Amino acid sequence: METTMQIFSTTIIILLLFFTILITAQDSLFLYSTFHGENHKDQFGVVENVGDVNGDGFEDLLVGAPAAIVGTETDGYAKLYFGGATFDTLADRKFEIFDEQIISFGSTIVGKGDLNGDGYYDFAIADYMYGTFQVGKVFVYFGGTKLDSIPDLEFTLTPFEYFYTRFGLSMAMDGDINHDGYDDLVIGAPYDDRDRHGEVFIYYGGPNMDNIADLNLICKTPLQLFGIYIDYIGDVNEDFFDDLLIGSIPLQSDTTTYIFFGNNKGNFGFQNSYAFTKPVQGIVTGLDDVNGDGYNDFSIGSNLFAAPIINNHFNEIIINNPDSIDFSIKARCPDLNKDGYYEIINNYNNSIDEKVFVAFGGNEVSLDDAIVINDPDDKTGFGRFITSFNKLIEDSTISIVIGDTETYIGSDIHGTGKVIIYSCENIVNVIYSEINSQNPNGYHLFQNYPNPFNPSTTIKYSVPKVSNVKIQVYNMMGQLIKTLVNETKAPGFYNVLWNGTNESNSKVASGIYFYRLESDNFVANNKMILIK
Structure with missing residues (x-):
């Protein structure tokens, strides 16, 4: 039994690494994972890179859910997610x-x-x-x-x-x-x-x-x-x-x-x-160090300044903004394109059309060639909290994490709030890239929601072209539990529900399960937990 579990776990790790490499090879940034808060009006999405708090060599993600809206079920909580080569969206610690x-x-x-x-x-x-x-x-x-x-x-x-x-x-x-x-x-x-x-x-x-x-x-x-x-x-x-x-x-x-x-x-x-x-x-x-002079820099609003202070003055780094975008610099970012300049992350100061820009560093910074990440929900709250990581997932993967504290869930205009993780391994000679949740630019298997769950959970996935798609659920021993999808799909985003049953429609035991997407030459796996 242990041997089977070890082989299956090793296979999952290898496939996840392949998934990362495959997507990075064709895109500047890819959507790695999305996960939500527990309750409506939680405002889950106050994201912060808190460093390596447990000494395992990976940076860790802390997410707050202040629930500062009338009628909430809690008075707020925070969840800590340890980084690692097998990073998942199951919180390692919860603080209340x-x-x-x-x-x-x-x-x-x-x-x-x-x-x-x-x-x-x-x-x-x-x-x-x-x-x-x-x-x-x-x-x-x-x-x-x-x-x-x-x-x-x-x-x-x-x-x-x-x-x-x-x-x-x-x-x-x-x-x-x-x-x-x-x-x-x-x-x-x-x-x-x-x-x-x-x-x-x-x-x-x-x-x-x-x-x-x-x-x-x-x-x-x-x-x-x-x-x-x-x-x-x-x-x-x-x-x-x-x-x-x-x-x-x-x-x-x-x-x-x-x-x-x-x-x-x-x-x-x-x-x-x-x-x-x-x-x-x-x-x-x-x-x-945005401008590559050997000193760390800083910003105030949309103004970018170079350190150190010289003759009681700070030089300002020019930001070319031909479209007069109203923005604020929100977070530091590692060197995505390996050109020796660190990047900056900005958000669009518009409550209706919220976006996040990743602008490349240099002696001058231009928003023309920035990576643009669109708000997937068109709802206020996207990009109010942003952080970045050198090593959340694995050694060579830079991650950008965006909190979206207001999301639609059914008829609830506030929703639970959610966290969106974008990752990349290497960006070379990027001119312009826009990420839009309405147009899938690759195969993706998202984290199920809710997770943990009882009695049912939703699995979201995307396909970029007409493809044969198979989604199956396995237990910890690698045994097939249920086939959820096995058909040809047009390009787009899809959701499939699993109600915790096997092929005979009998309820399965609580525990850890894996769901697997196979489509053409693409394979991806994720973990989920059924509780009773």
């Missing part, structure tokens, strides 16, 4: 907080910081609406081989001293401000007692890290929303201390974005900061 003051747990997520110096990446999950007066609360989890779902540290502000601060609306932890060898946690509270000055709290990491703020930045001008966007941007002034980029959305003045220079001399603050001379506002993002 059972507290009557929890409102939207999973609304903000941050990771890729080693706060306690144990060699494992840690991560934080926030509920910025926590409490009667929306003070906010942040929960930190230390990574390790025995990672559990119990928070190791909790951070909040004193009730009745702070009101409506939304502490945790923004966070960062992948930098070391005081250069002591431990990454530091930064938490924004932009609403600040409803006058919207905005505050930012900094907690130094260490072997015995506590939840008492070591530094506090307070904007003196009201209606600024100071701290609504936060990110580390590396060492932009070349003094060996990591620096912090903090943005605002001023309502009554032209106060701009600030860089706070890290140091351990006791003068961290506005007195040791850089304020941009022109009002630049919007999402702030620390990037990799």
